[in-house]
Amino acid sequence: MWFIVTYFAIVLLVIEIAVVLMRSTGLKYDIARFQVISLLTSTGFTTKESELVLGHPVRRRLGMFLILFGVFSFAVIISSISSILAPDLRISYLAVIPVVLALLLVVLKLPMTQPLLMNKFNLPLERKFEIYELPINDVLLHCEDDAFLDIPVGPKSSLIGHTLDIRLKGDADVNVLFIGRGTETIRKDRLRTRLESGDILYIYGEKEEIDRAFGKELEDKDGMMKDEIKALSWIGRGG
Template identity: 75%
Template sequence: MWFIVTYIAIVLLVIEIAVVLMRSTGLKYDIARFQVISLLTSTGFTTRESELILGHPVRRRLGMFLILFGVFSLAVIISSISSILAPEFRISGLAVIPALLAVILLLLKLPAVGPLLQSKFAMPLERKFEVDELPINDVLLHCDDDTFIDIPIGADSALIGQTLDKLWLNHSDADMNVLFIGRGAETVRKNRMTTKLEQGDVLYLYGESGHIRRAFDMELRARERIPADERKAWSWMERGS
C-alpha cells in the first residue's frame, strides 16, 4: 500500500515539475499541463499542439523524458510489486525519491527561478509547419503594440454610409490595415475600401493598437459594452472559443 502511495506521489511530482519547465519555455499553463500528461501517458497528443513541443529543442527533450518515464513506469510497477513480496524490501528507500522531487518542485516555483528559466529556455520554434497552421498571435503579432481585432459597426456609428478610403485620408500615417469586412456570412475583401459601411458590418483590422484606437474610438467603446455571449454571435474570431 505504501509503495502505491509513494509511486503516485513520484508521478504527480514529475508532472508538476515538467509543467513548470514547459511553462518556462513560453507555453500557456493549460497547454503545458495537457501536453505533459499526454506525453507521460502516450494518449491525446494533439497534432496542432504537438508542433509547439516538437519545434522547440527544450520542450522536445522534456517530451522525450516524459515518454520514456511513462513507458518504463509499467515495468517499474511490475518489478516493484515483486520486490514488495520479498522480505528485504524497505519502503523508506523509495520514499527518498518523492521527497527529493518535492524539493526540486519547490525550488522551481521560487519567484526568482521563473525568470531565470525563461531566459535560459527562450529559443525560437523550428519551422516545421505552414503559416496557415499557426495561431494568429504567432503570425501577426510581433510587437507588444500589434493587435488584430474585430470592430462592429453599430447603429450609432458615424461610419454608416461612409467608405474606408475616405476615413484613411484623415489617418494616412496610421499603421493599420483592414483585412476584410464581415457582412453576415459574406466577406468583403477586394472592394473593402470603397464599400459603403452598413449597420451590422464587422471590420477586421490589423495594426498598431494606438492608431486603431484613435481612428475607431467610438466603435471600440461600443464594442466594449457588448456582452461576451452576444459578441460571439457576430465575431468570427470568437465563435470557436
C-alpha cells in the same frame, strides 16, 4: 505497499518538476500541466496545443523523457505488485529518490530560479507547419500593443455611405484586411467601397490607433454585445 506509495510520490514530483520546466519555456500553467500528464500517460496528446511542444526543442526533449519515464513507471508499478512482499525489497534506498526530487522542485520554484530558467528555455518555436495552420495570436499578435478586431458598422455609424479613407491617415498603424458584407468578402476594393450598415471591418494594427480611428464603432459594438447578453438573460428567465 510502501514501495508503491513511494514510487507514486516520485511520479507526482516528476510531474511537478516537468510542469515548472515547461512553464519556463513560455507555456501557460494549464497547458503545461495538461501536456505533461498527457505525455506521461501517453493519452490525450493529439491536440492542437501539442504543436507548441513538438515545435520547441526544450519542450520536445522534456516530452521524450516523460514518454519514456511513463512507460518505465507503468512497468515498475506492475512488477512491484507481484514482488511487494519480497523480503529483500529495499524501501530505504528508494525513499531517497523522492527526497532528492522534492529538493529539486523547491529549488526550481525559487523566485530567483524562474528568470534564469525562462532565459534559458524560452526559445522560439521551430516552424514546421504552414502559417495558415497557426492561430491568429501566433501569426499577427507579436507585441502587447498589437490587435486584431472585427468592428461592425452600426446603423448610426458616420461611416455609412463613405469609404474608409475618411478615417485612415497615411501614417496610421491601422490595416483593414477585408470587409465582410453578408456572405461577400471585400478585399481588393476595401478602401474604395462605400460602407453600409451591417458591414464588418476586420482591422489589424496598433490598439490605440484603432481605438482613435474607430472609437465610436467600438463603443457601439460593446453596446450591441451588452444588449445581446440582456436579451439572452431575459429569454433564460422565461421572459
